Every structure is written in C-alpha cells, then in structure tokens.
Amino acid sequence: MAFTLLAPGSAQLIAGNRKVGLVALRIWIGLLCLGALGLVVSALDHSWAITLAFNSDLLLLLRLGLFAAAIGWAALFMDAWRLGQPLTLGLPQRRAVVGVNGLLCLSVAGTLLFGAHLVGVQRDLSIALFGNTAVSGAHDGRFNVLLLGGDSGAGRWGLRPDSLTVASIDAETGKAVLVGLPRNLENFPFRDGSVMDEQFPDGFDCDGCYINGVSTWAEDHTDLFGESETPGVDATVSAVEGVTGLRINYWAMVNLQGFKDLVDAVGGITLNVRQPIPVGGLGDDVTGYIDPGKRTLDGFETLWYARAREGSDDYSRMARQKCVLNGFLQQVSPQTALTNFEELAEATTGMFSTNLPASEVGRFVELGLKTRSQKVATVSLVPPKVNTAEPDIDEIRQMVADAVASSEGSGGDDAGTTARKKRNSTVTGGSIGSRDGGYAANESDDLSSAC
Incomplete structure (x- = not known):
C-alpha cells in the first residue's frame, strides 16, 4: 500500500499482475512528466497557462481524467491490500491494515474527486462568462475595454447602465487610462456607419435622451440589430466610440447588486472613506452611514460607497467608483483569486457578462498584472470641463487623446492637473x-494618490 501511494502500479509490478502494474506505472510517470513540463512552460509563459485554464474542451478532458484516476487509484489500493495477504495476519493487525487502506483510498480518491469538482466549476465559469466573438487586435497599440455597471437582474443585460468607463490599456506595457463617461451625457454622435448612427444621423438629441438610455432604446428596437444577442450593449458601444473617438475591443458588464457578492468573495476592499457615506437616500430613507477612515469594506458597504448620491452628485460618485476599480486592481492578486476561487465563481456566474473570448483571458490577465505595477491615469468627461447637456465632441476627443498621450509619456499636462487637484483640499460627497x-479621482495621472 505504501508503494501504491508513492508509485501507483508498483505493487502489482512486484507481486501481482505485471501488465496492470506496467500500465499504471507508465501512466503515473507520464503524468508526472507532463505536469513538470506544464509547470516549466507556465513559469515561462503565464498567459499560456491561463489560456489553457479557460479552454472548456481541455477542462472537460481533465475532469474526466481526474474521475478515472480516482477510481483507478482506489482500485490499485484495494488490490495492493489483497496482495499483502491480510488473512495471514492476526485480527488486530488485520483491522489496522483495513483501516489504513480505507484511509488511503478515501484520502487519495477524495482529493482527486474534489479536484474534478473544481475543474467542473472552472469549466462552467468559462462557458458562462466568456463570449465566442472573434479576437480583436489592438487599435493604435491599445486595447480599449468598456466597463459597464447596471441594475439589471441576472442574465438581463439590456437595462440602463449606471456606470460607464473605458479602460484604455497599452498592449505592450499595460499602462492604463480610465475614461469616465457621465450617465447624463446628451447630444452626442454615434460611431459612423453604426446602426444607431443610421437612426440618429444628427446625434442622440431627443428630449431627455441620455447616454445611459441608449441601451433601453436599442432593446425596444431589437429588429434593427439583426441576430445580435446584446443590442443594448452594441448600441452603447457605438455611443461611447462616437463620443471618445476610441475603438472598443471588448466590453464587460457587472450587475451592481451582484457586485457586493464579488467584493465579499475576495474578502472586502480597503478604501479611504473621507466623509460619512450614506446608505440609502434619494427617495428612500437613509438607514445608516459608512464611517470615515481607511477601512476594509464588505460588499454591501462597497456597493454604497460606489453608488451613494445623497448629499453629493453624479460626478463625486464617478470619482468614488474609480477608487473602487483601483482598489480591485491593486488588492485582488492572482493568489487571492485562487484562494477564493469557488466564491468568486459563484458570485460571478450570472452577475457578470462579457464578449471577451476565452482565448484572450491569458493576454488580459498578463496585462492586468503589468497595469497594477504602474500608475493608473484617469480622465472624465464631466463639468467643469465638459457641458454634459451640450458637449463639444471635438474637445472631448482631444481630452481623451491628451490623456492617452500623457500616459504613454508623449505629451499632455496631466501631472500639472493632478498637482492642482491635490492643492484643492475640499471634500464633497x-x-x-x-x-x-x-x-x-476623475482627472489624475495617479489614481491611487487621488483616492
């Protein structure tokens, strides 16, 4: 039984069926070599390992392999116990051997079956989360990802997004700029040639039409979008592209109500609470406050830190939301994600949607690791620089271009802007x-210092 624990099949090779022993031992040695090779390649190329971890076909094969290994290894333990001729032992020794054998069978098979369960969770997560869209290459050396937050229910991604942020990431260095768009932006154009541009050639200039209402309009006119499964998001993407001049590669949407489960799954986020943040308000009763100080907030508290508008305004809320994004970036490491894997998977499935192909996950995890080691810049299309009712689109696009250029170290005056903001000691909302x-936090070359 000790031989079987260290090298499955060795007991059969020595004292039993040699064919069974050779097959089992060869499989064991092959798996060890394959595992060692995988570790070496993963150490040299992290993105390769992550890409494999989201390959649903490979995960299914691995899961079936773990099931087979659990059954086969347990059978080898039982056969090893038989080969030890337990009936020749005294009753106390025989009972002890039976107990040891049972413990070994349960421990090894149980570990493999639990591994198969985790692989199944990972496979379900990969299938549920990631899209089957074509891979999109970098535009002008950058990947632009639209991050959306909405109050929709699980699986209903067409409702008004309350939060719109473009993460523009350098494809080589990972240096990132967060471009924030206010939800009440009016009178803006859509990307040339898009469905929305054809419907609104003079821009989205109807009465009470804001950028967060584009999604709702599209969901009411799904016939215009052909076979698209996400017309609301598609329309919002064309609006963001028309406003910023950036080409969006991918999008990701999180349900804000499910967002609190996501925060709880990683053990909370540490944020600098500068004033009491109300819980509730704006038509509902204020039921409490999040106390000031540098505190680790749970999911419920983080959700209200990001959403509260009682006593403040939309633009203060946008600033706090950027601080939450920065907190996630800086504090949720791969180790944290692995440690809380099952909780993260449960919180994410049904509450998060994206068109990022699974094959690109490795690339973006690598970029994320590069991003978190650098300063994150921000620019927001908000007052006093932008009139949200009558925006100057050319000026907005120049603001975005300057922020990107400053982030790449090729121009702009964002450092001066940050210094001016730091001198302003006023705290609002x-x-x-x-x-x-x-x-x-809405306009800075170092988001961490602004938060």
Whole structure:
C-alpha cells in the first residue's frame, strides 16, 4: 500500500499482475512528466497557462481524467491490500491494515474527486462568462475595454447602465487610462456607419435622451440589430466610440447588486472613506452611514460607497467608483483569486457578462498584472470641463487623446492637473474636490494618490 501511494502500479509490478502494474506505472510517470513540463512552460509563459485554464474542451478532458484516476487509484489500493495477504495476519493487525487502506483510498480518491469538482466549476465559469466573438487586435497599440455597471437582474443585460468607463490599456506595457463617461451625457454622435448612427444621423438629441438610455432604446428596437444577442450593449458601444473617438475591443458588464457578492468573495476592499457615506437616500430613507477612515469594506458597504448620491452628485460618485476599480486592481492578486476561487465563481456566474473570448483571458490577465505595477491615469468627461447637456465632441476627443498621450509619456499636462487637484483640499460627497472645481479621482495621472 505504501508503494501504491508513492508509485501507483508498483505493487502489482512486484507481486501481482505485471501488465496492470506496467500500465499504471507508465501512466503515473507520464503524468508526472507532463505536469513538470506544464509547470516549466507556465513559469515561462503565464498567459499560456491561463489560456489553457479557460479552454472548456481541455477542462472537460481533465475532469474526466481526474474521475478515472480516482477510481483507478482506489482500485490499485484495494488490490495492493489483497496482495499483502491480510488473512495471514492476526485480527488486530488485520483491522489496522483495513483501516489504513480505507484511509488511503478515501484520502487519495477524495482529493482527486474534489479536484474534478473544481475543474467542473472552472469549466462552467468559462462557458458562462466568456463570449465566442472573434479576437480583436489592438487599435493604435491599445486595447480599449468598456466597463459597464447596471441594475439589471441576472442574465438581463439590456437595462440602463449606471456606470460607464473605458479602460484604455497599452498592449505592450499595460499602462492604463480610465475614461469616465457621465450617465447624463446628451447630444452626442454615434460611431459612423453604426446602426444607431443610421437612426440618429444628427446625434442622440431627443428630449431627455441620455447616454445611459441608449441601451433601453436599442432593446425596444431589437429588429434593427439583426441576430445580435446584446443590442443594448452594441448600441452603447457605438455611443461611447462616437463620443471618445476610441475603438472598443471588448466590453464587460457587472450587475451592481451582484457586485457586493464579488467584493465579499475576495474578502472586502480597503478604501479611504473621507466623509460619512450614506446608505440609502434619494427617495428612500437613509438607514445608516459608512464611517470615515481607511477601512476594509464588505460588499454591501462597497456597493454604497460606489453608488451613494445623497448629499453629493453624479460626478463625486464617478470619482468614488474609480477608487473602487483601483482598489480591485491593486488588492485582488492572482493568489487571492485562487484562494477564493469557488466564491468568486459563484458570485460571478450570472452577475457578470462579457464578449471577451476565452482565448484572450491569458493576454488580459498578463496585462492586468503589468497595469497594477504602474500608475493608473484617469480622465472624465464631466463639468467643469465638459457641458454634459451640450458637449463639444471635438474637445472631448482631444481630452481623451491628451490623456492617452500623457500616459504613454508623449505629451499632455496631466501631472500639472493632478498637482492642482491635490492643492484643492475640499471634500464633497466623499471625494476630493467639488463639482465646480472638479474631482481629483476623475482627472489624475495617479489614481491611487487621488483616492
């Protein structure tokens, strides 16, 4: 039994069926070599390992292999016990050997079966989360990902997004710029040639039409979008592209109600709460406050930190949301994700949607690791620089281009902007700055310092 624990098949090779022993031992040695090779390649190319971890076909094969290994190894233990001729032992020794054999069978098979369960969870996560769209190459050396937050229910991604942020990431260095768009932006154009551009050639200039209402309009006119499964998101993407001048590679949407489960799954996020943040308000009763200080907030508290508008405004809330994004980036490491894997998978499935292909996950995890080691810049299309009712689109696109150029070290004056914001000691709605003077986290070359 000890031989079987260390080298499955060795007991049969020595004292039993040699053919069975040779097959089992060869499989064991082959798996060890394959595992060692995988570790070496993974150490040299992390993205390769991550890509394999989201390959549903490979995960299914691995899961079936773990099931087979659990059954086969347990059978080898039982056969090894038989080969030891337990009936020749005294009753106390025989009972001890039976107990040891049972413990070994349960431990080894149980571990493999639990591994098969985790692989199944990972496979379900990969199938549920990631899209089957074509891989999109970098535009001008950058990947632009639209991040959306909405109050939709599980699987209903067409409702109004309350939060719109473009993460523009350098494809080589990972240096990132977060471009924030206010939900009440009006009178803006759509990307040339898009479905929405054909419907609104003069821009989205109808009465009460805001950028967060584009999705709802599209969901009411799904026949215009052919076989698209996400017309609301498609329309919103064309709006964001028309406003910023950036080409969006991929999008990701999180349900804000499910967002709190995501935070809880990673053990909370540490944020700098500068003022008491109300829980509730704006038509509902304020039921409490999040106390000031540098605190680790749970999912419920983080959700209200990001959403609260009682006593503040949309733009203060946008600044706080960027601080939440930065907190996730800086604090949720791969080790944290692995440690809380099952909780993360449960919180994410049904509450998160994206068109990022599974084959690109490795690339973006690598970029994320590069991003978190550098300063993250921000630019937001909000007052006082932008009139959200009558925006100057050319000026907006120049703001975005300058922020990207400054991030790449090829121009702009964002460092000066950050210094001016830091001198403003006003705190409004929990964010440094004010509506008229601008909020530090909404326009900064170092988001961490602004938060």
